[in-house]
Amino acid sequence: xxxxxxxxxxxxxxxxxxxxxxxxxxxxxxxxxxxxxxxxxxxxxxxxxxxxxxxxxxxxxxxxxxxxxxxxxxxxxxxxxxxxxxxxxxxxxxxxxxxxxxxxxxxxxxxxxxxxxxxxxxxxxxxxxxxxxxxxxxxxxxxxxxxxxxxxxxxxxxxxxxxxxxxxxxxxxxxxxxxxxxxxxxxxxxxxxxxxxxxxxxxxxxxxxxxxxxxxxxxxxxxxxxxxxxxxxxxxxxxxxxxxxxxxxxxxxxxxxxxxxxxxxxxxxxxxxxxxxxxxxxxxxxxxxxxxxxxxxxxxxxxxxxxxxxxxxxxxxxxxxxxxxxxxxxxxxxxxxxxxxxxxxxxxx
Amino acid sequence: xxxxxxxxxxxxxxxxxxxxxxxxxxxxxxxxxxxxxxxxxxxxxxxxxxxxxxxxxxxxxxxxxxxxxxxxxxxxxxxxxxxxxxxxxxxxxxxxxxxxxxxxxxxxxxxxxxxxxxxxxxxxxxxxxxxxxxxxxxxxxxxxxxxxxxxxxxxxxxxxxxxxxxxxxxxxxxxxxxxxxxxxxxxxxxxxxxxxxxxxxxxxxxxxxxxxxxxxxxxxxxxxxxxxxxxxxxxxxxxxxxxxxxxxxxxxxxxxxxxxxxxxxxxxxxxxxxxxxxxxxxxxxxxxxxxxxxxxxxxxxxxxxxxxxxxxxxxxxxxxxxxxxxxxxxxxxxxxxxxxxxxxxxxxx
Numbered sequence: 025x026x027x028x029x030x031x032x033x034x035x036x037x038x039x040x041x042x043x044x045x046x047x048x049x050x051x052x053x054x055x056x057x058x059x060x061x062x063x064x065x066x067x068x069x070x071x072x073x074x075x076x077x078x079x080x081x082x083x084x085x086x087x088x089x090x091x092x093x094x095x096x097x098x099x100x101x102x103x104x105x106x107x108x109x110x111x112x113x114x115x116x117x118x119x120x121x122x123x124x125x126x127x128x129x130x131x132x133x134x135x136x137x138x139x140x141x142x143x144x145x146x147x148x149x150x151x152x153x154x155x156x157x158x159x160x161x162x163x164x165x166x167x168x169x170x171x172x173x174x175x176x177x178x179x180x181x182x183x184x185x186x187x188x189x190x191x192x193x194x195x196x197x198x199x200x201x202x203x204x205x206x207x208x209x210x211x212x213x214x215x216x217x218x219x220x221x222x223x224x225x226x227x228x229x230x231x232x233x234x235x236x237x238x239x240x241x242x243x244x245x246x247x248x249x250x251x252x253x254x255x256x257x258x259x260x261x262x263x264x265x266x267x268x269x270x271x272x273x274x275x276x277x278x279x280x281x282x283x284x285x286x287x288x289x290x291x292x293x294x295x296x297x298x299x300x301x302x303x304x305x306x307x308x309x310x311x312x313x314x315x316x317x318x319x320x321x322x323x324x325x326x327x328x329x330x331x332x333x334x335x336x337x338x339x340x341x342x343x344x345x346x347x348x349x350x351x352x353x354x355x356x357x358x359x360x361x362x363x364x365x366x367x368x369x370x371x372x373x
Numbered sequence: 374x375x376x377x378x379x380x381x382x383x384x385x386x387x388x389x390x391x392x393x394x395x396x397x398x399x400x401x402x403x404x405x406x407x408x409x410x411x412x413x414x415x416x417x418x419x420x421x422x423x424x425x426x427x428x429x430x431x432x433x434x435x436x437x438x439x440x441x442x443x444x445x446x447x448x449x450x451x452x453x454x455x456x457x458x459x460x461x462x463x464x465x466x467x468x469x470x471x472x473x474x475x476x477x478x479x480x481x482x483x484x485x486x487x488x489x490x491x492x493x494x495x496x497x498x499x500x501x502x503x504x505x506x507x508x509x510x511x512x513x514x515x516x517x518x519x520x521x522x523x524x525x526x527x528x529x530x531x532x533x534x535x536x537x538x539x540x541x542x543x544x545x546x547x548x549x550x551x552x553x554x555x556x557x558x559x560x561x562x563x564x565x566x567x568x569x570x571x572x573x574x575x576x577x578x579x580x581x582x583x584x585x586x587x588x589x590x591x592x593x594x595x596x597x598x599x600x601x602x603x604x605x606x607x608x609x610x611x612x613x614x615x616x617x618x619x620x621x622x623x624x625x626x627x628x629x630x631x632x633x634x635x636x637x638x639x640x641x642x643x644x645x646x647x648x649x650x651x652x653x654x655x656x657x658x659x660x661x662x663x664x665x666x667x668x669x670x671x672x673x674x675x676x677x678x679x680x681x682x683x684x685x686x687x688x689x690x691x692x693x694x695x696x697x698x699x700x701x702x703x704x705x706x707x708x709x710x711x712x713x714x715x716x717x718x719x720x721x722x
Contacts, residue, residue: 047715048606048652053615072619073542074602075437075468077534082431088424089476089529093514093521119424127438129527131480165442165525167720172442173520178478180438180529185426193422253423257397266402270421303397366396371516 041136046166059142060162063149064128068160076160078125084185086121088112091178095371097144099218101211101230104177105147107305110234111256111373112179113155117236118252118308120191120243121183123155129163129178136174144175155234157181189243195250196271200341201317203310205238205324206231206334207283208260212302213291215372226291233306233331242310242323249320251311254304256373258364261300263309264339264349265363277339277351277361300351301364303372306331311341390485395515404513408491412498413477417509425509427474433534435470437461440527444720446493448567450560450579453526454496456654459583460605460722461528462504466585467601467657469540469592470532472504478512478527485523493524504583506530538592544599545620549690550666552659554587554673555580555683556632557609561651562640564721575640582655582680591659591672598669600660603653605722607713610649612658613688613698614712621695626688626710628702649700650713652721655680660690 044051061070068076092108109126116123128148132141152159210231217226235254243249251271255263260282268275284292284299292299312320317337324335349361393400410419417425441457458475465472477497481490501508559580566575584603592598600620604612609631617624633641633648641648661669666686673684698710 042716043719044714044716046606047713047718048611049650049713049715051714051716052606053712071541071543072615073468074464075435075470075532077433077435077468077470080429080431080434082429084426085429085531086424086426087474087476087531088510089478089527090512091478091480091514091527093480093516115423119422119426121424121426125436127436127529129438129440129529131440131442131521131525161437163439165440165720167442167522170519171522172480172525173516176480176514176521176525178438178440178527178529180476180478180527182434182436182531183424192420194420257395257401262397266421301398363402364396364398365393365400366398367391367393367400369396370392371514 039138041132041134041138041166043134043166046164052164055164059145063145064159066158066160086116086119086183086185088115089178089180090115091176092373093176093371094373095173096218097174099230100214100223100228102232103144103147104175105144106151107232107373108177108179109148109151109155110232110305112181113157113234113236114254116181116183117239118254120189121185122240123157123181123183123236125182126152126157126159127161127180128159131172131176132164132166133172133174134166134169155236186243188247191249191252193251193253193267194270196267196273196311196341197250198273198341198343199314200250200311201314201337202275202339203312203317203320203337204335205308205332207285208304209284209288209292209299209302211305212369212372213288216295217291226287228287228291231304231306235306235308238324238327238332239308242320245323246312246316246319248316249310249312253309255307255309256303256305258366259301259303260309261361261364267311268349269347272346274342274345275339275349276342277349279351279353281336281338283334283336297368300361302369305373388487390481390483390487390515392483392515395513401513408494409511412494413508415507415509435465435468435532435534437464438527438529439464440525441722442525442720443722444522445567446523448579449563449572449577451581452493452496453524454493455500456581456722457526457528458497458500458504459581459654461530462506462583462585463603465530465532466588467603469538470534471589472506472530472532472585474509474531475501475506476510476529477508480521480525481513481515482521482523483515483518504585535592537596540598540601542600542602542616543619545616545622545660545690546599547622547690547692548663549599549660550663550686551624551688552661552666552669552686553684554657554681556634557653558633558637558641558648558651560654561718561721562637565644566640575636577636577640580653580655584655584657587673587676587681588657591669594672595661595665595668597665598659598661602658604656604658605652605654607715608650608652609658610710610713616660617698618696623691623694624688624698625691626698626700628700630685630687632683632685646717649710651718654722
């Protein structure tokens with residue numbers, strides 16, 4: 025008599041998450057078998073051990089973690105599932121690594137819809153397939169109703185650093201050009217307009233996407249790249265301030281060159297938000313020697329679809345004012361682009 | 374003029390977590406610099422890149438993730454910080470791996486005490502030092518008051534599998550002996566008595582501890598070990614049912630041999646809970662060939678302190694009733710030890 029034959033009643037008769045789904049017993053196991061494995065299944069995950077095991081060749085390994093608490097969970101252009109996969113894939117890729125393996129840790133609120141959970145898991149599976157990574161280990165916890173907001177997801181990731189590549193946020197050199205791979209602020213404004221009930225009118229979509237394909241091509245053609253970052257929380261302003269601070273260099277940005285979609289610009293003005301403080305989730309900022317900047321731009325623009333078509337060289341690294349980002353406005357004046365405090369845009373990822 | 378000189382006011386004048394601490398701007402950076410780096414600092418973390426990078430020799434790598442939502446955050450014998458480190462270290466160790474690198478992802482509730490956060494971070498640092506691992510990458514998110522319960526922590530971990538070791542929960546062989554490294558149910562009952570306000574009377578302490586030292590010695594002396602698991606959520610009952618199910622073998626347990634502290638047994642009776650369904654966080658269950666079981670037991674008992682002194686051989690693996698765990702009671706009768714449903718013990722880790 026097997027365990028299954030003693031439990032003839034399907035345990036997922038529930039339509040919502042129960043406390044016992046997170047308690048490590050029969051319901052936990054059923055959730056894994058009925059919701060997670062069918063979409064994410066692979067040799068490692070199916071072993072149902074407490075850890076995934078895989079062979080890695082000798083070399084530099086990249087390791088990153090991110091917890092996603094975005095609200096709302098579903099937004100124009102994506103949901104918390106593909107956002108989590110793409111975010112972690114991109115954090116590996118901007119380190120010069122080829123992303124390989126992800127973990128997924130869920131915190132679910134009691135009463136959360138199983139159908140919505142399955143939608144998110146499908147998005148995770150789809151985003152992982154596009155990025156060429158596997159979700160090899162996972163964990164699910166459940167908290168009482170009112171003790172988390174629907175669902176939080178942690179994705180951690182492992183990648184293998186490409187040989188001969190040494191990028192770091194402290195690697196900026198005076199003379200480097202700053203290249204962005206497309207329009208700024210799309211993700212954050214998709215979330216903000218969804219929250220304000222403006223998403224139907226605005227049509228602004230999140231740019232959530234995995235960048236490892238594009239970045240790998242760039243590094244193959246231009247291994248001289250000095251630094252890469254994806255401008256997520258805090259937007260381009262936070263990213264450039266971090267790069268300038270870590271590298272003890274200045275940065276001068278050319279406002280006229282910054283690509284922002286007109287609808288995103290309009291929504292920013294409506295809500296009183298500077299687009300340079302707003303997150304992307306599918307763009308990369310690259311610092312490369314001046315003589316290589318056009319080559320970086322060309323690879324970005326050759327990307328299929330729309331992802332790289334608005335790529336632009338937007339500024340340069342200077343000896344002056346180390347740690348500070350200066351913006352040359354369209355009117356010809358200069359102002360400091362501050363590190364944002366960040367309180368305007370909570371829970372965008 | 375550096376950024377610091379333009380921000381003369383200390384940003385951590387706040388005594389509690391603000392939304393902007395999680396928004397990727399100045400307050401996020403200050404939280405990292407003032408709370409996380411002083412305790413956890415190492416070369417990788419201090420680089421403040423979006424990913425840690427380190428060299429790994431060629432070989433099998435173990436990767437695991439766990440989110441901790443324990444309530445209360447502070448309990449007799451530990452807190453969510455050391456619990457998170459030890460839990461992830463142990464999930465690597467029971468896979469036969471030497472734990473090396475951890476990530477830490479925090480979800481904090483707006484208004485959470487910065488002093489309590491720092492206590493937790495100190496515990497993380499201390500537990501990591503004892504286990505010989507480094508926290509090399511991290512992430513902090515903040516959600517509005519009421520949208521999470523104080524603090525959740527995800528720890529993911531990377532370890533290097535010891536050469537010549539092949540343990541898996543599907544490796545049980547008939548004839549194997551089941552060895553536990555000490556008293557059962559300590560952690561879960563420490564949490565339950567803390568919640569019920571009984572902890573002062575009971576004196577029950579969590580057994581949270583890293584097991585990688587003990588497990589490494591066991592594998593050095595007895596590389597023939599077939600399977601290892603730490604009996605956390607769902608307790609010994611869940612662990613043995615999983616091992617039996619994955620290995621398609623039966624297990625017979627000897628009730629008289631099961632080590633349970635009298636105070637834990639008493640608290641279980643008071644609260645109507647079977648100690649076999651209750652989590653440990655510092656014990657390991659090992660299945661080893663009969664001829665090696667005494668050697669496993671000896672290494673456990675040689676552990677310094679009290680961790681291994683109550684280790685015991687508690688059962689054996691059989692050909693009969695595959696997937697099922699049978700318990701031989703002290704009265705000589707036999708009953709099925711079911712996989713617990715788990716709803717009795719929410720949020721113990």
